[in-house]
Amino acid sequence: MARGLLRHAVPILFAGLCLFGIVVAKITPPFLMSEMLVRMSRNSVLVLSLLIPILAGLGLNFGIVIGAMAGQIGAILIVHWGIPGIGGFALAWAIATPIAILLGIATGSLFNRAKGREMVSGLIAGFFANGLYQLLFLFAVGSIIPFHSTSMVLPQGYGLRNTVDLSTIQYAIDGLIPLRFQMQGVEIRVPIVSYVIIVAFCLATLWFFRTRLGQQFRAMGQDPHIAAIAGIAVERNRIVATVLSTVLAAWGQLLFLQNIGTLNTYSSHEQVGMFAIAALLVSGATVSRATVGQALLGTVLFHTLFVVSPLAGKALAGDAQIGEYFRVFVAYAVITVALVLHAWQFTRAAHEARKSAR
Amino acid sequence: MAPQPHPRAGDGRGLRTTLSLGGIYDKVLDRWLTFTVSGVRIPGGTLVVFGALCFLVWLFFRTRMGITIAAARSSTRFARAAGISDERTRVQATVLSTVLAAIGIVVFSQSYGFVQLYTAPLLMAFPAIACILIGGASVTRATIGHVLVGTFLFQSILTVALPVTSQVIQGDISETARLIIQNGMILYALTRIGRT
Amino acid sequence: MNILFGMPVIWETGGYEGEVLLGGAPARFHSPAEAMDAGIGMVHQEFMLLPGFRVAENIKLNREPTRPNPASRVLGPKLESLDVPRMRADARRALNQVGLGIDEWIAVAGLPVGHMQFIEIAREVDKANLKLLIFDEPTAVLTETDAEKLLAIMRCLAAKGHAILFITHRLDEVLAVADRITVLRDGEVVGTPDPKATTVVRIAELMVGRPAAVTAQRRFFAPATEPVLGIENLNVDMPGERVEDVTLAVRRGEILGIGGLAGHGKLGIANGIMGLYPGSGRVIFDKALLPLNEPRLALERGLAFVSEDRRGVGLLPEESIELNIALSALEAHGRFLHPFPIQPLRVVDHRAMRAHALEMIRALDIRTTGPSQQVRRLSGGNQQKVCVARAMTLEPRLLFVSEPTRGIDVGAKQRVLEILSALNRDHDVTLVVTSSELAELRAISDRVVIVCRGRIAAVLPPDAPDADFGLAMAGESAKAA
Known part of the structure; x- marks a missing residue:
């Protein structure tokens, strides 16, 4: 019992924090429910995209930012072409996929050249890709690349505006089968199709774990050397894992954007990696072990904290900003603790292995 | 909780993001020993301080502690065999690096004229890392020469980038160029670790 | 064996020359996968099992039986679902073949080493196309009974038509099971004795070979001097060179040689005393206790080490x-x-x-x-x-020198050995020389300690017969005596 508590210390702690915030801010269940339904539908797929690289032993893929950029390229193009609704969304999805595959191959090759430093490489690769992304949309668009939808371009004649209006595809998925009901005077919307997609991705991920390739990834995650001896193409599979993760992140970002309805051209993708990773870690997942259930639980906990902390900050200190700072602090603290724990467990495991070998 | 800040630093609740140093120590080093060469003002004092720090770092790597740290970093196993504590040298090296960084930001801010708070310090590390890598250093080996050459080259690229690219594209591209160059350099260095 | 199995280490370190013939046709394996496809299996000295995987998952690793599903028909066979019941059935059959009665669905982590060895063999046996099975020192980690069981299984496999390449230093085991024997020394074939006509002693002599004519000017040593370094019950946890319960005295002014086969712990002794790998036991240097795991103290006390x-x-x-x-x-x-x-x-x-x-x-x-x-x-x-x-x-007053002549040319070897002798003679430094080259140890040492399986097998004078050295290195001296 005590051991079980200790093992689940992280999610229990966060559940406690959420509860505390809910109580002090006097948040009503209907409000929380409506907020959470929206936030879960936005973020779940992004968190799911982290699972496969963890299985394959690549650790937390900070490079999903790159996938998110691919998704945004798709979104920007369909707005430019003026294709609305589900058709536009499907096209954005279709455009983002090959871009994400190519970028995933590039990221995966980078990871192969920087073995053992995948996480920091992914982080920096995200920053690097952000530079290229800026070059593309802030300078190339409108000057080198012809782009004539004036409403999207800055007054100077080149470069995209800071926000792109996605109202043409807003709720393209969420609103396919609308379900709304009143609960204590609060209207609650359930984006049914989005949840169907999320469940489908969860099931697909679970199914993938049980395929031959999934088993190969699992073996690589445990010991790449032994996996290679067993004839598994480790380097190739690492690229495949990165590609899958990047593509899933691109899709997840599009799902996120169609709910929000506006795209912050230069910042929507920046926090995707950090927040998805923090959400996953809040559930007690680690750098080397994470399940679908943990991805969902983590998303619930982390985003409850998102909703609750500004309100709690306001109730406690009269300033929502303090809750906001607390939330950012929590996100980074969770990631730091997880990485330190990982390093510590890694050295301890090496020590134990040596001991048990005698 | 804390005493009220000086009026120029904030409105009584928290400090401003950017604090002006005008009249405090704005350009104290720049102005000290300043001279002009064919119309260009040279901040002599800042250069003198920089030179002195270079000399001190150079000297440090010739002291017993400096040699110990250098040996421990180039081969942990060698260091252990020579009776050097890996953990201690790690802490020593990090402390010295942090102290130098603190001095660096003070020198930087007197020349810049402002102190930036909050997220600004986060953006200091990456350009510095990119500089030393461009200077030819690797993750395991770096000299003062690398620092000098790298800083000169990196800042030159950023300064020159603006007029050159404006022939093709209008606008200030140097910030984007900085992002690409500095992160590209760091990525390259990451892929080179452990290779000769 | 690494060549036969296409291990990456061969290609990373410069490849090889010559030809490997498999079934009469030349074969050249660039990866373990190619070797496996050709029907070569290997039981590795260090275990190649994933501790977090179940026994059956390890046995069927990368050869899992699968069932097609809608997605795999579109995206390729790699996405076929695992057929768990068949995996378990196959694993069960293979485990029964090697006589291991454990549940095939438990995790490998925590199983006794003996079990792991048999799981490795079961994995190889399960391969349908297996032609040649390589055993690399399989009995090194086994208990006496398990080792006998293993030999029985080897005979049984050979009877079923699998060729077996058995690499070992345990000479009695070779004589017990082998049909043909090849003795290698320093990468060269030195003999192919007929197992029915040869003896353990004869093989031991082949292993050691004639002492080369390296003769440094050795001052024969008066054995009566006091010990300068006392080692009692030393254990050293050096990966691949583990030392177990070594008790030894080094006398003031002597040159003590430490020899033995690779991986048996001869290198661990010096590394342990110098504190480079975690050790336990009592070490007395110059009449005072020397704390272990403190490299700095060892240096300050007047010990030194050439690694x-x-x-x-x-x-x-x-x-x-x-x-x-x-x-x-x-x-x-x-x-x-x-x-x-x-x-x-x-x-x-x-x-x-x-x-x-x-x-x-x-x-x-x-x-x-x-x-x-x-x-x-x-x-x-x-x-x-x-x-x-x-x-x-x-x-230093006492100097450990490990592998002083490894990887250097012949002329330099002689020069390094002379320097060491001179250091001992003229500067009065006690020397403990560890080397894989028995000949050079016998040339410069006053006494030679032979280490086998982490323990001291024998302390011999340098002019003892070749066979004595060979038997000690193979750990046979106790039985022979």
Whole structure:
């Protein structure tokens, strides 16, 4: 019992924090429910995209930012072409996929050249890709690349505006089968199709774990050397894992954007990696072990904290900003603790292995 | 909780993001020993301080502690065999690096004229890392020469980038160029670790 | 065996020459996968099992039976679902074949080593196309009963038509099961005795070979002097060179040789006493207890070590010769420093360092362009001399030297051995020399200790018969006596 508590210390702690915030801010269940339904539908797929690289032993893929950029390229193009609704969304999805595959191959090759430093490489690769992304949309668009939808371009004649209006595809998925009901005077919307997609991705991920390739990834995650001896193409599979993760992140970002309805051209993708990773870690997942259930639980906990902390900050200190700072602090603290724990467990495991070998 | 800040630093609740140093120590080093060469003002004092720090770092790597740290970093196993504590040298090296960084930001801010708070310090590390890598250093080996050459080259690229690219594209591209160059350099260095 | 199995290490370290014939046709394997496809299986010395996987998952690793599903029909067979019942059934059959009764669905982590060995064999047996099975020192980790069981299984597999390549140093086991024997020494075939007509002693002689004519001027030693270093119940946890319960006395002024086969722990003794790998036990140096796991204390007390790992432990290859020579003494004794009140901030006295380096270069005949040359640019023999010079600079009373002649050319070998002898003779330094080259140990040592499986198998005079050395290295001396 005590051991079980200790093992689940992280999610229990966060559940406690959420509860505390809910109580002090006097948040009503209907409000929380409506907020959470929206936030879960936005973020779940992004968190799911982290699972496969963890299985394959690549650790937390900070490079999903790159996938998110691919998704945004798709979104920007369909707005430019003026294709609305589900058709536009499907096209954005279709455009983002090959871009994400190519970028995933590039990221995966980078990871192969920087073995053992995948996480920091992914982080920096995200920053690097952000530079290229800026070059593309802030300078190339409108000057080198012809782009004539004036409403999207800055007054100077080149470069995209800071926000792109996605109202043409807003709720393209969420609103396919609308379900709304009143609960204590609060209207609650359930984006049914989005949840169907999320469940489908969860099931697909679970199914993938049980395929031959999934088993190969699992073996690589445990010991790449032994996996290679067993004839598994480790380097190739690492690229495949990165590609899958990047593509899933691109899709997840599009799902996120169609709910929000506006795209912050230069910042929507920046926090995707950090927040998805923090959400996953809040559930007690680690750098080397994470399940679908943990991805969902983590998303619930982390985003409850998102909703609750500004309100709690306001109730406690009269300033929502303090809750906001607390939330950012929590996100980074969770990631730091997880990485330190990982390093510590890694050295301890090496020590134990040596001991048990005698 | 804390005493009220000086009026120029904030409105009584928290400090401003950017604090002006005008009249405090704005350009104290720049102005000290300043001279002009064919119309260009040279901040002599800042250069003198920089030179002195270079000399001190150079000297440090010739002291017993400096040699110990250098040996421990180039081969942990060698260091252990020579009776050097890996953990201690790690802490020593990090402390010295942090102290130098603190001095660096003070020198930087007197020349810049402002102190930036909050997220600004986060953006200091990456350009510095990119500089030393461009200077030819690797993750395991770096000299003062690398620092000098790298800083000169990196800042030159950023300064020159603006007029050159404006022939093709209008606008200030140097910030984007900085992002690409500095992160590209760091990525390259990451892929080179452990290779000769 | 690494060549036969296409291990990456072969290609990373320069490949090989010559030809491998498999079933009469030349074969060249670039990866383990190719070797496996050709029907070669291998039971590795270090276990190739994933601890977090179940037994059946390990046995069927990358050869899992699968069932197609809608997605796999579109995206390829890699996405077929695992057929768990068949995996378990196959694993069960293979486990039964090797006589292991454990549940096939439990995790491998925590199983006894003996079980792991049999799981490895079951994995190989399960391969349908298996033609040749390689065993690399399979009995090294097994108990006596398990080892006998293993030999029985080997005979049984051979009877079923699988060829077996059995690599071992346990001579009685070879004689018990092998149909043909090939003896290798230093990478060369030295004999192919008929197992029915040969004896353990004869094979042992082949293993050791004739002592080469390396004869340093050895001063025969008066054995009555007191011990300078007492080692009691020393255990050292050095991966691949584990030392178990070694008790040994080193006498003042002698040259003690430590020999034995690779991986049996001869290297662990010096590394353990110098504190480079975690050790336990009692070590008494100069009548006072020497705490283990404290490299700095060992150096300060007057011990020094020339490591077997020249590039990793022995040298800073990027640094100059003079710094490499001076560094240990600078660290341990604070030599070569200008005076300054704050000890750690004393600046190096380059002039003193240079003068000392020049003296060492002359004394040891280090071939170099000058004391500021990078050590990386020196030949192996000269690098080794720099290592010795650094140890000498510490002015030790007892010096451990491991593998002094590994990877250096013949002329330099002779020179290094002469330097060591001279150091012992003229400077009164007690030497403990560890080497894989028995011949050179016998040439310079006063006594030779042979280590086998982490323990001392025998302490022999250098002129003892070849067979005695061979038997001790194979761990047979107890049985033979």
